[in-house]
Amino acid sequence: MRRALSILTLIASLAHWPSGPLAAQDSVPPEAVRVGITYTPGVRPGVVMLPGNGLDSVRAIVARDLDYSDRFEVVPTTPGQAGPRGPRTVNYQLWRSLGADYAVDLIPDPSGIVARVHDLGGATVRQEGRFPLPAPSVPEFRLTVHRISDEIVRWITGQPGSAASRLLTVEGGRILLVDSDGAGRYAVTSAAERALSPAWAPDGKRFAYTLLGEGRGPVMIQDLLTGQRTAAPGASADLNITPTFSPDGSTLVWARSGEDGTDLYAADLARNCCVQRLTVGRYSDNLSPTFAPDGRRLAFVSTRPGLPQVYAMAPDGTGQELLVPFDFGATGPSHAPDWSPDGTNVVFHRELRGVPQLFVYDVAARRVRQLTSAGRNEDPTWAPDGRHIAFVSDRSGRRQIWILDLESGRLRQLLSPGAARLPAWSRRLAP
Amino acid sequence: MHTSTRLALLALLAATAACGAKPQPEQPLPQQLPPTQPAINADSARQAQEAAERQRRTADSLAAAARDSAARANAATANAATAAARAEAERMFADQIHFDYDKFDIRPEDQAILDWKARLLLANSSMTLRISGHADDRGSDEYNLALGNRRAAAAKRYLVNKGVPEGRIVIDSYGEERPLDTAATDAAWARNRRDEFVLTASPATWSLPTP
Numbered sequence: 001m002r003r004a005l006s007i008l009t010l011i012a013s014l015a016h017w018p019s020g021p022l023a024a025q026d027s028v029p030p031e032a033v034r035v036g037i038t039y040t041p042g043v044r045p046g047v048v049m050l051p052g053n054g055l056d057s058v059r060a061i062v063a064r065d066l067d068y069s070d071r072f073e074v075v076p077t078t079p080g081q082a083g084p085r086g087p088r089t090v091n092y093q094l095w096r097s098l099g100a101d102y103a104v105d106l107i108p109d110p111s112g113i114v115a116r117v118h119d120l121g122g123a124t125v126r127q128e129g130r131f132p133l134p135a136p137s138v139p140e141f142r143l144t145v146h147r148i149s150d151e152i153v154r155w156i157t158g159q160p161g162s163a164a165s166r167l168l169t170v171e172g173g174r175i176l177l178v179d180s181d182g183a184g185r186y187a188v189t190s191a192a193e194r195a196l197s198p199a200w201a202p203d204g205k206r207f208a209y210t211l212l213g214e215g216r217g218p219v220m221i222q223d224l225l226t227g228q229r230t231a232a233p234g235a236s237a238d239l240n241i242t243p244t245f246s247p248d249g250s251t252l253v254w255a256r257s258g259e260d261g262t263d264l265y266a267a268d269l270a271r272n273c274c275v276q277r278l279t280v281g282r283y284s285d286n287l288s289p290t291f292a293p294d295g296r297r298l299a300f301v302s303t304r305p306g307l308p309q310v311y312a313m314a315p316d317g318t319g320q321e322l323l324v325p326f327d328f329g330a331t332g333p334s335h336a337p338d339w340s341p342d343g344t345n346v347v348f349h350r351e352l353r354g355v356p357q358l359f360v361y362d363v364a365a366r367r368v369r370q371l372t373s374a375g376r377n378e379d380p381t382w383a384p385d386g387r388h389i390a391f392v393s394d395r396s397g398r399r400q401i402w403i404l405d406l407e408s409g410r411l412r413q414l415l416s417p418g419a420a421r422l423p424a425w426s427r428r429l430a431p
Numbered sequence: 432m433h434t435s436t437r438l439a440l441l442a443l444l445a446a447t448a449a450c451g452a453k454p455q456p457e458q459p460l461p462q463q464l465p466p467t468q469p470a471i472n473a474d475s476a477r478q479a480q481e482a483a484e485r486q487r488r489t490a491d492s493l494a495a496a497a498r499d500s501a502a503r504a505n506a507a508t509a510n511a512a513t514a515a516a517r518a519e520a521e522r523m524f525a526d527q528i529h530f531d532y533d534k535f536d537i538r539p540e541d542q543a544i545l546d547w548k549a550r551l552l553l554a555n556s557s558m559t560l561r562i563s564g565h566a567d568d569r570g571s572d573e574y575n576l577a578l579g580n581r582r583a584a585a586a587k588r589y590l591v592n593k594g595v596p597e598g599r600i601v602i603d604s605y606g607e608e609r610p611l612d613t614a615a616t617d618a619a620w621a622r623n624r625r626d627e628f629v630l631t632a633s634p635a636t637w638s639l640p641t642p
Contacts, residue, residue: 173608194608197573212576215563215603239580239604242573257580257604259587285577301574307533308574333533335571354569378571422572 044408047156048075048100050090055106057136058113058145062106064181065149065163068412070388070405071156075100096120102156106148115148117155127155142184143429150428162385162428167414168198168207169401169423175209177224180383180425182415188224195220197422199243204429208232208243208252219243219254221269233267234275242288245269246315247295253278253315255287262287264300266315278317290339290346291315299323299337299346308333310348310361324348324361324368334359336379341427342386347371349378349391358391360406371404381425390414390423520639524548528586530624533570535581537589545586548628549593550640559599559632562586567620568607579604586626601631 049063067074075098095103103118112133119126131148134141146163153161165180171187173194178185189195194212201207205224211217216239222229232243232252241262243254253266262285268274279286284304291298295315302311302320305328312323324334324346332351339346344363349356356378358371371377375395382389383403393402401414401423414423526548528541537545552558564579564586583602591597612619 196576196608210576212605212608215561215605239576241576255577257577259584259602261584262577262580285574285581287577288571288573308571333570333574335574349571351570356571 044071044073045101045156046075046099047072047102047104048077048095048098050095050103050105051077052106054108055113058133058148059106061142061145061181062104062115062149062152065146065161066104066152068163068181068403069149069153069161069385070408070410071153071161072102073099090118092118092120092123102126104152113148115152117152129155140431142179144431146180147431159385160428162383162388164428165384165426166204166429167381167390167401167423167425168200168209169414169420170196170198171418171420173212175207176420178414182413185415188222188227197242198424199245200424200426201245202247202249202427204426207424208245208254210239210241210243212239215239219252221252233269233272234265235267244289244291246291247293251315253289253291253298255285255289257285261285264289264317266317276317278313278315279320286311288336290337292339293341293343299339301335301337308335310334310337310346323363324359325366338381340382340386341384344386347380347382347389349380358389358404371406377402379422381423383425384428390425392421392423516639517637520551520637524551524630525628527625527627529621530582530626532567532620532624533578535564535578535585537585542589545589546593547640549590549595551637552590552595552599553593554638554640555634557632557634558630560601561629561631562600562602563627563629564602564604565609565611565623565625565627566607567623568610568615569620570607572607576604576606579606582624582626586628 047066049059049066052059063074066072075095090103090105092103100120103120105116105118107114107116109130111130113131114128115131116128117126118124129151131144131151134144143164146165149163150161153159163180167178167180168188169176169178172191173196174187174191175189175195175198176185177188188207189209196210196212198207198209201221206221207224208219208221211220216237218231219235219240220229221232232240232254235243235252235254235256239257241255241257243252245252250268250270251266252269253264255262256265261281261283263281264278264286266276266278278298279300279302281302281304284302285308286300286302288301289298290300297312298315299310299312301308304311305322305326309322309326309331310324311320313320324337326334332354334348334350335356337346337348346361346363348359348361350359351357352370356376357373358377358380359368360371361368371389372391372393375393376399377391377393377395380389380391387406389404389406390401391404392399394400395402396413399419399421401420403412403414404410414420526544528537528544530536530538552560562583564581564583566575566578566582568575570578580602583604587597587600587602590600607623610619610623611625612622
């Protein structure tokens with residue numbers, strides 16, 4: 001019954017698609033939905049990647065990106081299915097009969113590649129663009145193709161996709177960099193070290209993390225390209241954990257553990273100075289900060305009510321208050337908040353009968369909704385599109401990174417051979 | 432081994448050591464050497480041996496040889512007892528304390544463990560130590576670092592309240608990064624929720640507190 005209701009709700013929420021903006025809070029699955037059940041094929045517009053000569057790897061990457069965007073039904077094709085065709089002749093009738101509403105054509109061009117989206121219903125070209133394309137051997141090749149995918153999503157839906165982004169995650173004690181489609185993974189810290197809690201700088205070129213030494217350690221800030229790193233100002237003594245950058249990249253906020261517990265500090269990265277203490281816990285711990293995208297508020301975890309719950313404050317430490325409501329004595333500990341890129345939601349995990357599950361808090365409506373119920377699910381991080389969440393789940397038997405689409409409830413695993421944890425999703429990565 | 436049993440054994444060993452360690456003029460025992468010298472036990476053992484050699488060489492009567500032999504036997508017993516007591520004290524110092532899930536209060540049953548550590552630290556003013564807090568793998572990875580820190584700080588506060596100068600104790604935390612038991616069972620989790628105690632400096636000779 002609950003399942004049928006939730007599917008109805010989902011269909012109702014999708015009925016307006018794609019007329020309005022795809023804000024995540026509009027159609028988050030209702031409470032207690034079991035993730036994976038509400039995925040209903042057929043209600044989204046169909047998109048077909050037209051077969052063609054050459055560019056097979058590009059076609060494959062774009063087709064997968066369109067699928068992973070969870071905004072379309074990607075209509076499968078076989079090579080030569082459409083028969084011979086000229087550069088501007090597309091068999092609209094054929095593709096419509098196969099369930100496609102849009103056709104994506106990728107055409108080699110002297111300067112790189114031309115991408116063209118056909119509106120099959122209107123029998124017109126909806127939009128096209130020309131993109132430079134590096135050789136497949138160049139490291140930036142895949143990211144360049146992902147940017148084409150994101151543009152195609154924007155041409156059709158009005159909102160760009162988030163394929164041109166990457167995740168940092170921890171495998172063993174090592175931080176890995178992986179593309180949003182699970183490809184191109186490589187280690188960015190040494191196997192001889194124990195690194196934790198990676199956090200992206202907004203420029204997508206640097207990241208911060210805890211380098212755990214003998215029970216203590218600094219927050220390091222590292223350049224992704226060169227590997228050069230420095231200890232963050234004020235974060236070299238004691239144990240420094242859970243770093244995060246302000247949206248403008250000027251400030252680092254993190255938690256420092258010492259004799260008096262764990263408290264939040266801020267440092268001015270531009271001037272490499274001016275460490276400011278934001279919380280004075282004494283008998284409580286304060287950690288896991290996350291900025292609202294406007295930079296004017298900061299959510300964090302505090303144990304001041306006796307067990308960890310999600311609080312908020314101004315970036316200077318004033319105005320500290322409970323953010324996510326809980327029932328004293330009944331609600332389990334809450335951890336790992338991440339403020340959504342559009343500012344409307346905070347996702348976090350909360351223990352339910354001792355098992356962590358994902359929840360999302362709608363900041364304006366002040367409502368908490370449960371997102372997962374199968375297995376242990378923890379440490380969520382928002383995709384730049386504000387509708388996907390990467391998180392750690394043991395539903396496959398060991399802790400792995402999974403990606404959930406809040407709008408469709410569709411779930412996929414980010415490819416990773418080892419046990420992975422503490423994912424951090426970048427913004428869209430500019431060239 | 433249960434704490435009280437170990438305390439009793441230590442008492443026995445300490446008593447044996449105290450009896451056997453009565454000063455022997457011709458064979459200084461390790462306890463009587465300046466505590467600042469490095470590798471003091473090896474040195475003193477060698478010195479004792481050399482002294483014994485000299486004595487044996489100069490002994491020219493049967494009576495002297497017999498007396499010397501008896502003295503050496505006594506000294507050997509005393510050394511063994513001291514080493515055993517010291518080893519047992521080191522083991523007891525490494526005794527961990529444990530915590531309830533998501534808690535950092537010192538359990539009543541662990542107070543005796545800390546009380547004994549406090550007495551040892553007060554009896555040996557040059558001892559310094561590190562307390563490392565650990566958590567089980569439930570709860571968030573990052574929160575567990577803060578929780579481990581709390582657990583280490585709680586033990587430190589307890590020792591400081593017993594009179595140990597706080598400058599002699601440093602704390603750190605490994606969160607859930609170093610489990611003793613990786614099983615997902617209540618027993619494994621209980622084992623992993625712990626404080627570990629490591630001496631970072633200690634005198635060559637320990638003054639053992641009366642248990």
